[in-house]
Amino acid sequence: MKIAFIAMSGVRVVDAELLRIGLTLPGFVERGQVIASLPSLGLLTLAGMTPPWHEVSYHEVADLRAVQGVPVHADLVAISTFSAQVREAYELADRFHALGTRVVIGGPHVSVLPDEAAAHVDTVVIGEGELVWPQLIADAEAGRLQPQYGQRGVPFDLNQAPSPRVELLDVARYNRITVQTARGCPHRCEFCASTPLMTPGYRQKPAAKVLAEIDRIRAIWPHPFIEFADDNTFIDRAYWKALLPELAKRRIRWFTETDLSVAEDNDLLSLMRDAGCAQVLIGLESPTPDALTGIDTHGWKRKRFDRYRAAITRIQSHGISVNGCFILGLDAHDAGIFNAVDTFVRESDLTEVQVTVQTAFPGTVLYERLLKAGRLIEPTNWNLCTLFDVNFHPEKMTALELRDGFRGLVSTLYSRERTDARRLRFRELRRAARAA
Numbered sequence: 001m002k003i004a005f006i007a008m009s010g011v012r013v014v015d016a017e018l019l020r021i022g023l024t025l026p027g028f029v030e031r032g033q034v035i036a037s038l039p040s041l042g043l044l045t046l047a048g049m050t051p052p053w054h055e056v057s058y059h060e061v062a063d064l065r066a067v068q069g070v071p072v073h074a075d076l077v078a079i080s081t082f083s084a085q086v087r088e089a090y091e092l093a094d095r096f097h098a099l100g101t102r103v104v105i106g107g108p109h110v111s112v113l114p115d116e117a118a119a120h121v122d123t124v125v126i127g128e129g130e131l132v133w134p135q136l137i138a139d140a141e142a143g144r145l146q147p148q149y150g151q152r153g154v155p156f157d158l159n160q161a162p163s164p165r166v167e168l169l170d171v172a173r174y175n176r177i178t179v180q181t182a183r184g185c186p187h188r189c190e191f192c193a194s195t196p197l198m199t200p201g202y203r204q205k206p207a208a209k210v211l212a213e214i215d216r217i218r219a220i221w222p223h224p225f226i227e228f229a230d231d232n233t234f235i236d237r238a239y240w241k242a243l244l245p246e247l248a249k250r251r252i253r254w255f256t257e258t259d260l261s262v263a264e265d266n267d268l269l270s271l272m273r274d275a276g277c278a279q280v281l282i283g284l285e286s287p288t289p290d291a292l293t294g295i296d297t298h299g300w301k302r303k304r305f306d307r308y309r310a311a312i313t314r315i316q317s318h319g320i321s322v323n324g325c326f327i328l329g330l331d332a333h334d335a336g337i338f339n340a341v342d343t344f345v346r347e348s349d350l351t352e353v354q355v356t357v358q359t360a361f362p363g364t365v366l367y368e369r370l371l372k373a374g375r376l377i378e379p380t381n382w383n384l385c386t387l388f389d390v391n392f393h394p395e396k397m398t399a400l401e402l403r404d405g406f407r408g409l410v411s412t413l414y415s416r417e418r419t420d421a422r423r424l425r426f427r428e429l430r431r432a433a434r435a436a
Contacts, residue, residue: 112363263311287344
């Protein structure tokens with residue numbers, strides 16, 4: 001069979017004014033370009049599980065939009081999508097369906113709403129695709145493709161993880177390559193639409209498999225930049241303290257997402273720096289402690305709020321920049337939150353900052369809570385699940401106040417002057433770290 005894997009990649013923004021503003025702001029544009037340029041690790045992984053007698057290809061949806069009719073000729077099309085892109089994914093599936101091409105779709109959104117997706121495709125994959133892909137391919141070959149495969153809540157054993165088919169990628173196009181070392185996160189934030197929607201628990205991929213994937217990437221890209229696609233890296237400190245010296249030998253640069261606890265271990269931070277860690281992204285969520293109450297299990301982030309600034313300083317003193325993430329529109333946020341975020345970013349010397357609007361993705365605890373309270377403006381308008389558009393009624397301000405305040409904060413934080421000042425300050429910190 002000819003199998004085409006299609007990634008619904010890229011950042012979506014519905015708010016035309018925010019999009020207009022953002023196109024002129026360096027920090028906003030740069031992170032958006034990075035996210036848009038990341039390949040779909042899930043699809044590449046499934047390609048790695050596909051028997052070699054099938055002809056496989058990988059495509060980004062941006063390359064197919066302008067093509068009339070069916071943009072790729074294949075016997076089977078596999079699409080991976082998130083909520084913000086799902087309507088476009090359905091439209092693409094309809095185009096293939098019209099000419100008789102079989103279509104499979106997967107991802108967090110359709111795992112929560114498989115019946116919605118079933119109206120547009122032959123098959124919906126629910127949960128983690130690795131568990132069902134071999135059977136699905138065998139059934140497709142035999143002409144007995146089933147309408148659904150898999151279920152949520154069943155974990156795939158990462159000891160059996162296949163190697164993603166990174167050789168399907170255009171070397172000149174991708175500046176960052178994704179590698180996954182673990183799945184899951186112990187904090188269970190109510191807004192999280194990542195692994196908790198697919199499967200419970202925390203699992204670590206064997207270090208030998210991670211290193212083999214990186215070596216495969218290094219054989220293709222002379223100087224790759226790696227994004228570790230983990231929900232929360234460094235949960236298993238012993239694992240990483242054994243892995244990091246091996247990463248150091250490979251002389252790569254890399255980025256990952258973690259929680260604040262990484263700052264508690266100076267030995268770990270030193271190993272990270274020596275192994276090429278350029279930046280960590282940390283979900284700080286709010287510069288005000290009351291807004292952190294109840295957003296995760298056991299109040300983990302609220303209990304550590306007093307350590308926020310010291311943790312940022314400690315991490316950056318090791319020459320690793322911190323990208324601090326804030327969610328605007330949490331229940332305790334009023335119209336003063338925008339100035340509070342701006343002040344915190346300036347006073348904490350954060351190198352990078354990421355601000356998003358609280359977004360209730362289907363299947364999350366947040367979605368169910370806001371739906372029950374009648375606070376979702378358009379409960380099934382998935383186009384607004386972008387992290388940058390407002391689709392709910394905040395507790396202590398209006399939706400318009402949240403929208404306008406977010407626009408203003410974006411304009412301030414990502415201006416050329418502020419972006420350059422943050423990065424200059426970090427370069428000074430890094431020089432001091434190297435001299436120490």
